[in-house]
Amino acid sequence: MNYERFLNGRIAAVPPSGIRRFFDIAAGMKDTISLGVGEPDFKTPYSIRNVAIDSLVDGETQYTANRGLPVLRNEISLYMQDRYGLSYDPETDILVTIGASEAIDVALRALIEPGDEVLVPEPSYVSYSPGVVFAGGNPVGVITKEEDNFRLKVKYLEEAVTPRTKALILPYPNNPTGGIMEEHDLEEVAGFVRKHDLMVISDEIYSELVYDGKKHFSFAAVEGMAERTLTINGFSKSFAMTGWRVGYACGPAEIIGVMNKIHQYSIMCAPRQGQIAAAAALRNGRENGYEEISRMRDSYDRRRRYMVNAFREMGLECFEPYGAFYAFPSVRTTGLTSEEFCARLLREKNVAAVPGTAFGPSGEGNIRCCYATSIEKITVAMERISEFIHSC
Numbered sequence: 178m179n180y181e182r183f184l185n186g187r188i189a190a191v192p193p194s195g196i197r198r199f200f201d202i203a204a205g206m207k208d209t210i211s212l213g214v215g216e217p218d219f220k221t222p223y224s225i226r227n228v229a230i231d232s233l234v235d236g237e238t239q240y241t242a243n244r245g246l247p248v249l250r251n252e253i254s255l256y257m258q259d260r261y262g263l264s265y266d267p268e269t270d271i272l273v274t275i276g277a278s279e280a281i282d283v284a285l286r287a288l289i290e291p292g293d294e295v296l297v298p299e300p301s302y303v304s305y306s307p308g309v310v311f312a313g314g315n316p317v318g319v320i321t322k323e324e325d326n327f328r329l330k331v332k333y334l335e336e337a338v339t340p341r342t343k344a345l346i347l348p349y350p351n352n353p354t355g356g357i358m359e360e361h362d363l364e365e366v367a368g369f370v371r372k373h374d375l376m377v378i379s380d381e382i383y384s385e386l387v388y389d390g391k392k393h394f395s396f397a398a399v400e401g402m403a404e405r406t407l408t409i410n411g412f413s414k415s416f417a418m419t420g421w422r423v424g425y426a427c428g429p430a431e432i433i434g435v436m437n438k439i440h441q442y443s444i445m446c447a448p449r450q451g452q453i454a455a456a457a458a459l460r461n462g463r464e465n466g467y468e469e470i471s472r473m474r475d476s477y478d479r480r481r482r483y484m485v486n487a488f489r490e491m492g493l494e495c496f497e498p499y500g501a502f503y504a505f506p507s508v509r510t511t512g513l514t515s516e517e518f519c520a521r522l523l524r525e526k527n528v529a530a531v532p533g534t535a536f537g538p539s540g541e542g543n544i545r546c547c548y549a550t551s552i553e554k555i556t557v558a559m560e561r562i563s564e565f566i567h568s569c
Contacts, residue, residue, distance in 0.1 A: 199415040211529040212546040219417040228457040243441040245273025252459035269430035277411035277424035289314035293343040299537030326355030350383040353545035355498020383501040385415035421451040481547040487559040502549040526561040
């Protein structure tokens, strides 16, 4: 039977995730070291897990409010004020979602109408452009360059904007490059946003993972940007809670209300135990000075420096990543495309990495390697990659 006439052609035409493709292949191979999927190797701290376990023992297994548990929304409000100086009313300005991914999805569906354009920096996370397509819009790539430290520059934004542009996705700290935007960079982008009357979806899921003495500055904290910004965050990366699937969006009540309408009809609510654990994570963090985050960040920083130096020592240029937990080395000197390099590396050396093209055409010539795995595995992986390069 021919199903093409039944399928949504726009959605059917979207290719599968380039990250998952290599991960799925690697999962079926023995002795493979995966540097592909961005998942912390830390377990969720026991103090957080124990709260969720107790809630199950106590029979807390019901739906929550669509917007999320009041205690969690209150903790999110306190956290955003404490860490980034942002004020959000937990009753109206915060929506708890199934991971940051759902927050991005419902934000796009709440904002975008057919034919609207959304500016998407490249390279960046694989879900943004498909999410725009799923919402009926048209993603427009905006190049970022290594010579600019992969920071988003207004001159490239101006080249991409049109009268159809409605929103900008701001993905910093950046996956896959590890690039960050500092306050003065964001102020320049804010001027562009005002000029063209845009909304901003600021994905700050890696906000706690910034290194070398640098500090994350939230885009909504730029003067006049809170009313134009949906700030997306979650617990997967900073709190090692990937499988709990809890994220959130903060922003103007009018937009959060429409997002909640989509959320309540399609999802109902995020899992109760995940929300209980997330509230405990924020409460414990606030009470102990976020020491668990600091401990994990320090460990990532050591791995970051090791991996970047290892790539440079084997003769590959490697941008210094100041955020997230990815290195984005150039493989151009090998004469292989990003896709060829990763395919052969997996087949010949049992190391999984992700081609830069998975994050947009401008990622060609680079690969993404995640350093959120153990230093022992990273050490072996770097040895194998060095052997592979010298055999090319």
